[in-house]
Amino acid sequence: MKIKRNAERCHGCRSCEIMCSFHHHGCISPAASSISIKRENATGRVFWSVDATCDLCKGEKEPWCERFCAYGALKVAR
Amino acid sequence: MRADDIKGGLAGRILRVDLSTGEIRSDATAPYASQWIGGRAINSRILLDEMRPETRWSDPENLLIFGAGALTGIAPGGSRTSVDTKNVFSGGKGSANVGGHFGPELRYAGYDHLVVSGRADAPVYLWISNDRVEIRDARFLWGKTTYETEALLHDALGDDMVRVACIGPAGERQVLGSLILVDRAKAAGGSGVGCVMGSKNLKAVAVRGTGRLGIARPDAFTDAMATAMRKVKESPTTVPMQEKTLSGVAYVDPHNPSWDLLFVARNGQDDYWEIEKRKQLMNPATGAPRFRRKVLACFNCPAGCMPFSEIDEGAYKGVSGEGFWVNTIMSATMLDIADPEAMITAWLLMNELGLDGDFAAGMSAWAYECFEKGLLTEKDTDGLALRWGNGDALVGLVRKIAYREGVGDLLARGPVEAARQLGGGSDYFAINVKGQPSIEPFRIPKGWGLGVATSPVAGRHLRGSLLGSGRFGPRGSVFEPQTYEDKPGYVFWQALTKEIEDITGICIYVGTWSGAHALEVSDYAALLNGVMGTDVSEAELMRLGKRSRALEKTFNGLHTDMGREDDLPPRRYREEPVKSGPYKGERCEPEKWGRMLDAFYEIQGLDSEGRLRRATLDALDMADEAEKLAEAGKLAE
Numbered sequence: 001m002k003i004k005r006n007a008e009r010c011h012g013c014r015s016c017e018i019m020c021s022f023h024h025h026g027c028i029s030p031a032a033s034s035i036s037i038k039r040e041n042a043t044g045r046v047f048w049s050v051d052a053t054c055d056l057c058k059g060e061k062e063p064w065c066e067r068f069c070a071y072g073a074l075k076v077a078r
Numbered sequence: 079m080r081a082d083d084i085k086g087g088l089a090g091r092i093l094r095v096d097l098s099t100g101e102i103r104s105d106a107t108a109p110y111a112s113q114w115i116g117g118r119a120i121n122s123r124i125l126l127d128e129m130r131p132e133t134r135w136s137d138p139e140n141l142l143i144f145g146a147g148a149l150t151g152i153a154p155g156g157s158r159t160s161v162d163t164k165n166v167f168s169g170g171k172g173s174a175n176v177g178g179h180f181g182p183e184l185r186y187a188g189y190d191h192l193v194v195s196g197r198a199d200a201p202v203y204l205w206i207s208n209d210r211v212e213i214r215d216a217r218f219l220w221g222k223t224t225y226e227t228e229a230l231l232h233d234a235l236g237d238d239m240v241r242v243a244c245i246g247p248a249g250e251r252q253v254l255g256s257l258i259l260v261d262r263a264k265a266a267g268g269s270g271v272g273c274v275m276g277s278k279n280l281k282a283v284a285v286r287g288t289g290r291l292g293i294a295r296p297d298a299f300t301d302a303m304a305t306a307m308r309k310v311k312e313s314p315t316t317v318p319m320q321e322k323t324l325s326g327v328a329y330v331d332p333h334n335p336s337w338d339l340l341f342v343a344r345n346g347q348d349d350y351w352e353i354e355k356r357k358q359l360m361n362p363a364t365g366a367p368r369f370r371r372k373v374l375a376c377f378n379c380p381a382g383c384m385p386f387s388e389i390d391e392g393a394y395k396g397v398s399g400e401g402f403w404v405n406t407i408m409s410a411t412m413l414d415i416a417d418p419e420a421m422i423t424a425w426l427l428m429n430e431l432g433l434d435g436d437f438a439a440g441m442s443a444w445a446y447e448c449f450e451k452g453l454l455t456e457k458d459t460d461g462l463a464l465r466w467g468n469g470d471a472l473v474g475l476v477r478k479i480a481y482r483e484g485v486g487d488l489l490a491r492g493p494v495e496a497a498r499q500l501g502g503g504s505d506y507f508a509i510n511v512k513g514q515p516s517i518e519p520f521r522i523p524k525g526w527g528l529g530v531a532t533s534p535v536a537g538r539h540l541r542g543s544l545l546g547s548g549r550f551g552p553r554g555s556v557f558e559p560q561t562y563e564d565k566p567g568y569v570f571w572q573a574l575t576k577e578i579e580d581i582t583g584i585c586i587y588v589g590t591w592s593g594a595h596a597l598e599v600s601d602y603a604a605l606l607n608g609v610m611g612t613d614v615s616e617a618e619l620m621r622l623g624k625r626s627r628a629l630e631k632t633f634n635g636l637h638t639d640m641g642r643e644d645d646l647p648p649r650r651y652r653e654e655p656v657k658s659g660p661y662k663g664e665r666c667e668p669e670k671w672g673r674m675l676d677a678f679y680e681i682q683g684l685d686s687e688g689r690l691r692r693a694t695l696d697a698l699d700m701a702d703e704a705e706k707l708a709e710a711g712k713l714a715e
Contacts, residue, residue, distance in 0.1 A: 002328070011320065011374055011375035011377060011379075012371060012374050013375035013376065013377065013378055013379050013380070013382065014179070014377055014378060015154070015378045015380070018152070018378060018699070019152075019303075020695075021290075022296075022299075023291065026293060026296055027290040027291060027292050027293055028151060028152050028290065028291040028293065029186065029288070029289065029290035029291065030182075030186065031186065031287075031288035032290065038238070038239065038417070039261075039374075040238075041228065041261050041262035041263065041293040041400070042229070042262065043398075044371065044372050044374060044386030044398075044400060046374075055586075068303065068307060070154075070307060070310060070311065070316075070320070070379075070380030070382070071320060071380075071382065
């Protein structure tokens, strides 16, 4: 299982980054997130990546990146 | 609240940089936050405490303060940064507010606020990377556009995740209405904040932060986040806005009621813009929405409102960028321009060259009317035919203003000085509020006009302005936009919620004003308490809003001689009625408007001249401010 992003839906807001860091560390820090969102301001393109520290929010009902994404852009691919 | 009551949420430091001496130091945020929470209120406190009234905007002693909100980088819609300084137009409080990703990054770097003083001998930029803060040579950036500046800084610093706030050629030349651009798209536009930055020889602030913001009560925070997200999701306007942006939802329908309420035509000659022109500008098949490629969001914003446009045919083929907004439409109607490609191009060019959109559109509309009346000719404009509706001419004129070329140098001086120099009665239609050009409607939506006219930061529509048509106003309330009687109460409520939004850093489009229109002051209290570990109530936040507004009123009292006259609508809107459309005949009737203003002053605890009363300040625990005003003879005893 892993998190998948629908690039069409993603608005590049990075709520997934911060809620991921909150799950892992109990604080807000994009640098400490499993997810990295990069926005290319000149083209409007938004890139994302997930590193090996993602545990799909073990202990939670659903991954917090998915739960707090307002755009329905993130889903666990089972 | 005591400083040690705050258990989370703060980055912790206020960074201070003196460009004259090169000194860099920092103070703790907590003593300020315990009194003022964050954002604009702390900026206002510092300005009031540390700047003398004699200081002019162009003096090195003027301060330029960037203040992220207390929930910036944390809460839904928490992207905002307040930029405060002396207003280049009014000489009073200057303030602009900007979203994007800059404020959150500043906080992750460890700083809630950045206070810039002094003036560098040569162009510099500020590089902030966590604990490392440097004033660096910016000669390689001087003369560059905002777009080029971001790219060059990414190259120079070897990191394209660096967030950049910068000025363009307009700010370098101290065009009065210059902006500070963030993320190549988001503008801190009003009050001439970019002009002040230019006067300090500060081209850019580049920031990268990898630190952490603590959460005092994790469970309460999670609950508050879940509630906020649910409210946003349940709002009927959220999904359409996410897909099409607000202007793409509201204005593709030429019969949407807001079209009749909100738009000023031809520099205020009318407040009705013809249906055919609305269709040409905004229809989905060939209008501005046709060029929308994507919708983007600011940091942690669940609403998402900003279009990225790309023109793929015609004279402006190849133009692309983020930013086409309701103010773009307001600018279009002021100039009678229905050409979507020209309007997108002009708007993006303002961002690229560092010109505030309202300023550029307002000054251009004045120039177009001067052209109509023969006060300016093609000889004066180097061949630009400034005829109503000519979008190509606007693109040319924007460039001239930004670089102060030819007639652009006149327009760069702002409405008061430009009209004084040109003469010919042009001051009558140099539409401004406290010296700042205004593209706002006054004659039809009285509450909107009241908010603009009385804004402590010289006009603009984010200090209480509302319509009452179901958008822009307290949720659930219904009122007639064009009546006077009930407006003071609504406008004061909206002005106070905006204070709290600028203190927390939460965007008004997620909050109480428009857009998703989902979060309320009770939500801000819940989020603050979860994050900071405090126990503030909704009522306490509303009181803080009053105190924050009183700081700005105090600043204006000490730094200017502005009074009741300066809180009136522009003269044209008092004298000339609307000429056509469903609200034909409406104007700001002086007697009725005066009574509305009296009531508005009364609600705020001001006297009939708009001065703060001692009892008002005492009730807000602001006796020191009362004393200062009394010494200056500016307090109503």
